Amino acid sequence: MANMLKLIKNPLSKENPIAVQVLGICSALAVTTQLKPAVVMSLSVMVVVALSNVIVSLLRNTIPSRIRIIVQLVIVSMMVILVDQFLKAFVYDVSKQLSVFVGLIITNCIVMGRLEAFALSHKPLPSFFDGIGNGLGYAVILIILGFVRELFGQGSLWGYKIMPESFFDAGYVNNGLMTMPAMALILVGVIIWIHRSRNEDLCEK
């Protein structure tokens, strides 16, 4: 059980898919203007990674190695389309906001990376936890980004106004740059900087 816990905890910090492995940056910049799409995207990625990890792990002894990438791709695409259909049916407004990015989970390096690196050589249960862990690691960064960007870019959180009117009366203005993808990249950089300054073993010599 301790091993399982490690599978979930490691990707949160020391093996974080975004901050350390620098995977899945594209979607992290695109869907984090607000907190809500960031959370939904995180959940979608988590579900996709965990379930495709389990499926690939179950099939790992039958998959011919010559076509394993194609097999993985078919499984990932199937999961992503399922998630997309569910979002369209039950959280339509969010699915419109995420638009193409749900489809692009297929190409999210985190998913294929975990399948290749972990699921192909491990049992289903550890693979499942590995998927959840990496999904969470991705989620942590997305939620931080979504939180900061929505708060300072639009003065709200989850769509509700947070900044009091008196701030605006006193001359406070929303930072338009926060709503741009460029600022998200800068924020990711800041997160990596803070993360590495606290974990010196991660720094390249």
Next chain:
Amino acid sequence: MANKESNSYIFMYSTILVVVAAAVLAVAAVGLKPFQKKNQEIEKMQQLLTSAGIENDVKNAEELYKNCFVKELAVNKKGEVVSVYENGQQTEGEVRPFNIELSKELAKGEQAQFPIFVCKQEGKTIYVVPVHGKGLYDAIWGNIAIEEDLNTVAGALFDHKGETPGLGAEITNPNFPAQFKGKQIFENDEVKLAVVKGKKTAENFQVDAVTGATNTSNGVSNMLKDCLSNYVEYFKTLKTE
């Protein structure tokens, strides 16, 4: 078990995998269709309400739509009414105007039917007509709400499928459609309402284009021209009544 790396095994394996995946997706698509369709209908209602200037949200859209949009019509190019849906009932024609897909109708030529949504609110009648056209990359569409005089724009709304965020996609920013309010549409039975770059030559008929999105802006102009002109004959009959 047969040799995992043999060609026949690989063929069998991929065939079975793909068939299973296809079956799962087909079941999901069929099962979730009713929910998705409902969402799309509510979105359409919301867009119609918003263009008529009625505030709404996902929850009350259906109720508001029922109360405000008392009549749906479909007319042909000659100005004849081909179908009517009133008070929750189809009274003329077969297809409910709400379900008409304008993009398909536009390709039909003389057979085409064009929907009009009649909104009655606070004693005023507003006619909302949908428009559909091409942007730079993909489809653009929207609604134009027209006042009782059948010439003044009461409100507008635009949406798009794949325009560039920050440029062409700005047509969905409320500031862009807001410019249309109060503009005139027709002059001598021709659509004069247009989006222009630079200096306006006819203040009453023109709105400012979106900066950096010339093709999308031209798309909006063409869309207005192509779609609104189909209603000229019908509006004539309304005026003479």
